[in-house]
Amino acid sequence: MNRKTKTSLRILQAVLAILATLFALYPVWFVFLASGRAGQRLLTLNLLGTFIPTEWTFENYQVMLFDQPFLNWIRNSFFVASMTTISCLLIATSAAFAFSRMKFYGREWGLVLFLAIQSFPGVLSLVPIAQLLTAMGLYRNLWGLIMAYVSGTLIFTTMNLKGYFDTIPIDLEEAAMIDGCGPVQSFFLIALPLARPAIAVTALFAFMAGWGEYVLASVLIPAPDSAKTAMVGLYKMANELAVPWGYFAAGAVMIIIPVLIVFLYLQRYLEGGLTLGGVKG
């Protein structure tokens, strides 16, 4: 495959790549442009302004940060997402380890059954979950939301980590077992340190699941304004009668930027690393 690519083919490739990049980046770029524009419209009469920054102001950011409950939303979202990640990893790593390493009845079909159970339409399990949380007094409470998220991401997390544990050679643990190492020690001292990359990627996805989720959050924490998560708050903002688009765009940028940074930073893990478990969330 070392042949020189022909010029015409090269041009075709370049054009295709540029078009695809425009398609991929434009929506995000558009939000970014709108966030720096004065006035609460996404539309600018200046057509050029929809493609390149013709004006720039930090007013929208200022208002979002200091005059709106946006910082509250971000704090709630961050709290929910990080608690979801921590609890999810605490619970799921041990289960994944057991599914990968131990022999017990139901090991073969247990995970398959879990995966199939997940096909129950999430929107429709909202009502029972909301009722359950109401009964437990956790309705309109961030902890209730965290519990719902943890259980929602649990199956994917377990699946993914199990896939990674499967790729770790078992010899180490067998050697340790001969030296008298029990399953608990073997889990904490051998498997966990080795699975660090998988845990990182899984944590990222658990965090993202909590950070960007909308439906559950909107049903479980409908009010008051300051208790909402960022996603629910911004969505409500975009559905007001006169939408403050400038504020919305500024908020959106501030929510997307951290996600982008983490994603691009972890990109090399996404290729291959994530597919080890064979499952996307």
Add this chain to the structure above:
Amino acid sequence: MIQWSGRRKYLNVLAFIGPTLIGILIFNIYPIIFNTYISFTNRNQFHPNPDCSVGLTGIFEPTCWDVFKKNAPSGLGTPFKLQEPFYANYTDLLGNFFTPPVLLATLNIFLCFVPLIVAGQVNKRFEKNFDRTLSPGTVTTIAILLGVLLIYVLKIPEALDTIMKSGDFFVVTFRTLLYVAACIPLFFIVGLVLALLLNVPDLPGRAFFRVALIVPWAASTVAIMMSLVWKFFFQEKGTINQILATVGIQGQVWLNDPTIAFIVIVIANVWYSYPFFMVTILGALQSIPSELYEAAEVDGANYWQKLMNITLPLLRVAVIPVIVLSSISTFQMFGTVWAITGGGPSRGAGTPGATELVMVYAYKQVFQTGAYGRMGAFALIMFVLLFGATLYSLRISRITKGV
């Protein structure tokens, strides 16, 4: 496999998977059981409250449990009770299906796929014969032509019409299947083309494209927000119309047109989902040994032949699980559609809107109409279908290989 000996083995296993098991029991399995029970009752906005003295309600309804009784909301309205007959919600949803004309229409539609199935079997049967008179491609083409012919002969549009008229359930299910059928090939093609492009070793700016093309994946974690931007592009005073205006074309309100609205939610979903395909395919492409291509070149194969005979077959293993999982998640698509069209444009009161996919329909029915009982039945039917589809596809794709 490690075999820790001793009688504490099961205690160990339980300690390891116990928390996960409890979480799944409470938040995944309990909702299913509860929904099943509700699906046999007439719970709706007029009968929202439980009557704890009824045996089963007392067992399944959490606010009836002694521990939680103090948190029970006090609402108005009469308590719900079992339907009469108890399966009334199901007949409500599916009832019209089991009438002769509708069954006949379904049979006709199924008949159209028979040539394709036969062709598949024939190709499989004669896979090993190299001196066959008909190539697999020819057989498939003939089957497709036959199928198209059957569509005309059996009057399939009318048959579809008959089925659609028999209830909302079929309208939304069919539309969602159509949505999946439109989305998945696009995900695959866009992902494949871009992966092949990024796999060209001397493409200028390859590192940049690689990073840029993955951005929508990151954006898809906050899908509901980016969907609002997609919605804006197609608004009356949106970006598309603004660009059209400069060339003197008066744009329309795109999302008011049923077909265009449907296309828009497909495009938006392609934007979110192709990076996952692209990344998976790229990973798989790099694991294909280059000797295969070199050997093919020696034999004089052109690019297209290499693609069809080496690349695609070797991608299969990596791509099928992705296709299966994406199909299921596309079938359950909610946020994107909800944000962009809200299920509209409306097609008159009482009928689902033009982009009302199953989850949007269910959400609307539950949270706007309050039809808990009927939607319980809806959920259960969907669950049975998806459960079967998942188990089957897990088996063919061997996602859980080595479990």
